[in-house]
Amino acid sequence: MRGLIWFRRDLRLADQPALSAACAECDEVIPLFVFDDPLLRSREFGAACVNFMLGSLRELAASLEARGLALQWRRGDPIEEVVRAAHDWNADVVYWNRDYEPRAIRRDQLVQQELERRGIIVKTFKDQVVFESQDIRGATGKPLQRYSAYRARWWTQWSLHKPRALPVPAALSSAKQAMRPPSRPLPSAEELGYASLVPWIEPGEQQARKQLRRFCEGPLHCYSTGRNIPSIEGTSKLSPHFRFGTISPRTAILAALHTLEKGRPGVSRPDVFLWIDELIWREFFQQILTEFPHVVSGPFRQTVALPVRERDQERDRLFQAWCEGKTGYPIVDAGMRQLRQTGWMHNRVRMIVASFLVKDLRIDWQSGEQYFMAHLLDADVGAxxxxxxxxxxxxxxxxxxxxIFNPALQSKKFDPEGLYIRRYVPELASVPTAKIHEPHLMPLGEQADARCRIGIDYPAPIVDHRLAREEYLALGKRERVP
Ligand SMILES: Cc1cc2nc3c(=O)[nH]c(=O)nc-3n(C[C@H](O)[C@H](O)[C@H](O)COP(=O)(O)OP(=O)(O)OC[C@H]3O[C@@H](n4cnc5c(N)ncnc54)[C@H](O)[C@@H]3O)c2cc1C
Known part of the structure; x- marks a missing residue:
């Protein structure tokens, strides 16, 4: 039997259910990746994300090549390209791992229909998450809308099913490739219409494993404190790897739990479970996306949406200042500059800048969401x-x-010395620690000493947080949010 495996958000060999099934069931296997032209043209994702994907694909192609398989690639509309590839190469079965974005679900349904119409079998697998939305339900069978209830049910399912990770399929090396056209080099980022850059987090399956090991050996066991300090390596930085499937969530969770079995000193059970909670948040948001696809274009709850600023020059000026990291709030500016420079931003700071955009500047959250999608290495619709x-x-x-986050209080708490701020906002490098969170409070002499003149070298705050907070709360009362 001849099987086509369509790689998508699962760019790895280990614990790869579609690949394992194809290798177990077929004597000829063709690996395929399709560059989704309409999606690339939409510019929904940015260069950071595209370069990470390309780096991961290069490694995947090399790993397959080492086992005698050439990764085939096509470029165009995935619906047409997958069907055409299956037809051209006489595939009996097409294998893929499921995706949960509403757009991807529709795409996959169309591909499946077209393939089945041509008599080609389709087999799909759970992969991106440990539990899909239908695995985690409330007592009435409905999807759970509260994280705490979802989390409790998730752990019940984990205890019941005891998930295990699949090894790299042993049959991979012996699976013959049905046809071996000369292997074509993958396109460059420029050929796909994006700037070429070196991703700030190294791509590929091997790097993902290395990063997971490093994290499990140290930072994992002080995660509850380390995860909130943006100036240190307190988190795993695995999010782009989960996004492109260079590591599976099962592998990561099992590795974290495994550290508890070793019984070595310094191991912290609460920290391990707190980290796994974050991966459960990821699955929670994936299932919200599947079950309530309206979230893609609007609020989950219509009733709690407060009015936002009209689109005018003032709104555009404020939004631009936020994007460029020139708001006069150092922690916000450091975060937004980290994002522009590296394609990544620390989670604590993501929360601060998001709260600032929506509640201090009263700009619609969708503008922030779109901006993040276009700049994040880990850009993921669900999360x-x-x-x-x-x-x-x-x-x-x-x-x-x-x-409503108070930016100055947040930065005093989580970046007390201003180490993170100074790294990304060099104009503030010489500002005394006592003023680093609110540099506009420096008297003129102090500004001169710190070589940081407010309004010239570094902006004055674009809004007054105290007033903005009061206005926002008053708006909430007036709208009588239920
Ligand atoms: C406004 C905003 C936008 C965000 N956009 C994204 C996004 O596009 N893609 C993305 O992967 N994460 C997003 N996050 C969640 C979170 O910031 C990142 O997952 C995290 O910073 C990644 O760093 P890490 O891998 O070191 O995380 P760790 O702290 O090591 O956590 C481990 C994993 O858990 C998952 N995770 C952690 N926190 C969250 C969370 N709050 N929600 C969902 N999953 C989580 C991620 O997959 C992460 O890799 C966003 C958070 C905010 C506040």
Whole structure:
């Protein structure tokens, strides 16, 4: 039997259910990747994300090549290209791992229909998450809308099913490739219409494993404190790897739990479980996307959306200042500059900048969501949308208008010495620590000493946080949010 395996968000060999099934069932295997031209043209994702994907694909192609398989690639509309490839290469079965974005679900349904119409079998697998939305339900069979309930049910399912990771398929080396056209080099980022750059987080399956090992050996066991300090390596930085499937969530969770079995000193059970909670958040937002696809274009709860600024020059000026990291709030500016420079931003800072955009500047959260998608290495519709809605208080665990971050207090708490701020906002490098969180409070003499004149070298705050907060809360009361 001849099988075509369509790689998508699963660019690895280990614990890859579609690949394992294809290798077990077929004597000829053809690996395929399709560059989705309409999606690339939409510019929804940015150069950071595209370069990470390309780097991961290069490694995947080399790993397959070492086992005698040439990764085939095509470029165009995936619906047409997958069907054409299966037809051209006389595939009996097409294998892929499931995707949960509404757009991808529609695409996959169309591909499946077209293939089955031609008598080609389609086999799909659970991969991106440990549990799909239908695996985690409330007592009435409905999807759960509260994270706490979802998390409890997730752990029940984990205990019941005891998930295991699949090894790299042993049959991979002996699976003959049906046809071996001369292997073509993968396109460059420029050929895909994007700037070429070296991703700030190294791509590929091997790097993902290395990063997971490094994290499990140290930072994991002080995650509860380390995860909030943006100036240190307190988190795993695995998010782009989960995004492109260079490592599976099962592998990561099992590795984290395994550290507890070793019984070595310094191991912290609460920290391990806190980290796994974050991966459960990821799955929670994926299932919200599947079950409530309206979140892609609007609030999860219509009733909690507060009015936002009209689109005018002032709104555009404020939004531009936020994007460029020139708001006069050092922690916000450091975060937005980290994003522009590296394609990544620390989670604590993501929350601060999102709250600032929505609640201090009163700009629609969708503008922030779109900007993040276009700049993040780990740009992921489920996690990005779910978190933006959480920060805008329109999401599942909405706390109405009351979750308003105070940027100066947040930075005093989580970046007390201003190490993170100084790294990304060099104009503030010489500002004394006592003033680093609110440099506009420096008297003129101090500004001169610090070589940082407010309004010249570094902006004055574009809004007054205290007033903006009061206005936002008053708006909430006036709208009588239920
Ligand atoms: C406004 C906003 C937008 C975001 N957009 C994205 C996005 O597009 N893609 C993305 O992967 N994450 C997004 N996040 C979540 C989070 O910031 C990143 O997942 C995290 O910073 C990645 O760093 P890490 O891998 O070191 O995380 P770790 O702390 O090591 O966590 C491990 C993994 O858990 C998952 N995770 C962690 N926090 C969250 C969370 N709050 N929600 C969902 N999953 C989480 C990620 O897959 C992460 O890799 C966003 C958060 C906010 C506040």
């Amino acid at each position: 990005n949308n779910g978190n933006w809605q959480w920060c805008a208080s329109t999401g599942t665990d909405a706390m109405r208008g009351y979750r």
